[in-house]
Amino acid sequence: MTTVDHLRQVRLGNLRTVLLALVDRPGSRADLAARTGLTKATLGNLTEPLLASGILVEEPATLAGMGRPSKPLRFHPDGPVAVGAEINVSHLAVETLGLDGETLERRLVPADMRGATESEVLDRVAELIREVTGPRKLLGAGLAIPGVVHDGIVIRTPNLPGLVGSPLAEGLGRRLDLDVELDNEANLAALAHLWPHHLAGEDFVHVTADVGIGAGVVLNGEVYRGVSGFAGELGHVVIERNGVPCTCGSRGCVERYAGLDVILREAGRRTLNSLRKALDSGDPKAARAVRDAGEALGVGLATLMNLFDVPTVVLGGSYALLHDHLSAAVQSEMDGRVLAGGERHTRLLASPLGEFAVARGAAGLVTRRAVQQPERLFA
Numbered sequence: 044m045t046t047v048d049h050l051r052q053v054r055l056g057n058l059r060t061v062l063l064a065l066v067d068r069p070g071s072r073a074d075l076a077a078r079t080g081l082t083k084a085t086l087g088n089l090t091e092p093l094l095a096s097g098i099l100v101e102e103p104a105t106l107a108g109m110g111r112p113s114k115p116l117r118f119h120p121d122g123p124v125a126v127g128a129e130i131n132v133s134h135l136a137v138e139t140l141g142l143d144g145e146t147l148e149r150r151l152v153p154a155d156m157r158g159a160t161e162s163e164v165l166d167r168v169a170e171l172i173r174e175v176t177g178p179r180k181l182l183g184a185g186l187a188i189p190g191v192v193h194d195g196i197v198i199r200t201p202n203l204p205g206l207v208g209s210p211l212a213e214g215l216g217r218r219l220d221l222d223v224e225l226d227n228e229a230n231l232a233a234l235a236h237l238w239p240h241h242l243a244g245e246d247f248v249h250v251t252a253d254v255g256i257g258a259g260v261v262l263n264g265e266v267y268r269g270v271s272g273f274a275g276e277l278g279h280v281v282i283e284r285n286g287v288p289c290t291c292g293s294r295g296c297v298e299r300y301a302g303l304d305v306i307l308r309e310a311g312r313r314t315l316n317s318l319r320k321a322l323d324s325g326d327p328k329a330a331r332a333v334r335d336a337g338e339a340l341g342v343g344l345a346t347l348m349n350l351f352d353v354p355t356v357v358l359g360g361s362y363a364l365l366h367d368h369l370s371a372a373v374q375s376e377m378d379g380r381v382l383a384g385g386e387r388h389t390r391l392l393a394s395p396l397g398e399f400a401v402a403r404g405a406a407g408l409v410t411r412r413a414v415q416q417p418e419r420l421f422a
């Protein structure tokens with residue numbers, strides 16, 4: 044490496060450090076210097092081009108104590124943003140996210156995507172993104188799909204068969220003239236609890252129920268993907284060796300006992316809304332259906348926690364909506380089955396992110412990359 048290359052690498056490393064500190068919270072140059080260990084002169088050099096290009100803004104001076112007035116730096120509210128889009132079986136969702144993690148716009152539209160072709164799906168997603176983002180400068184787009192993806196291509200998506208083999212990232216990128224990154228929805232929902240702010244610690248499992256069950260395993264602050272992207276298939280962990288046949292070809296999978304369709308059927312309800320109303324009015328059949336699902340889910344989660352030694356479970360999506368009726372059964376199974384439970388209580392949380400977790404995670408993929416690879420901000 045030449046000296047020039049070396050200096051460039053040091054500068055990018057310092058820039059990354061400053062941006063990460065600003066993601067944490069705004070701060071004056073003096074405050075940022077104290078938090079990053081960089082000198083005020085270095086900070087001035089690093090922040091100058093960020094201010095000039097409208098990525099950062101300097102707020103009016105505020106008097107802090109006896110010292111000189113400080114002018115906090117923060118990400119510019121009109122600066123570049125990332126967009127995240129979720130393709131689901133029954134809806135499309137889009138969210139735009141600033142570099143500071145603030146949501147700017149979000150929209151969710153019901154849409155039956157089951158029989159849709161690649162170009163039908165991508166045309167609708169591109170149109171929705173254009174509507175939501177308007178003329179804002181975009182850093183890139185993240186795209187979420189309920190399936191396994193590899194290198195921007197959909198490998199497996201049982202509920203959206205028209206998309207298997209589709210180069211979705213490239214197709215959307217061409218429509219929007221943007222860099223697009225494709226990932227699995229469960230991984231992205233987990234990422235939304237990790238970036239830009241840790242909502243559940245460094246190690247956790249995030250689990251949701253839709254047509255199937257999606258789980259994202261986070262270890263040491265990173266989503267664990269496995270060798271080929273198939274990690275986290277909690278829905279197909281077997282809890283009854285000779286149990287109910289599953290769409291995957293196996294039997295007794297967690298999904299056959301704790302999937303949303305099973306809960307609704309057992310509760311005698313057609314929609315999540317109607318199930319929620321039944322629970323609120325004290326319907327015993329609905330409560331039993333959710334409790335039974337919680338027990339099955341707890342058994343599956345205990346297996347996962349024993350394998351990975353993760354301390355925390357986050358119930359997301361529809362599970363978060365059912366949390367008050369679900370968590371006691373899940374917790375009780377985990378307490379009885381997680382070996383580390385004797386040493387350390389397992390934590391069960393309801394996700395605060397609601398139905399936009401996946402789209403937010405998809406946008407977060409882009410803002411995280413921009414902060415980690417700051418050269419992208421000036422591209």
Ligand SMILES: [Zn+2]
Pocket residue numbers: 278279289290291292293294296298
């Ligand atoms: Zn299965």
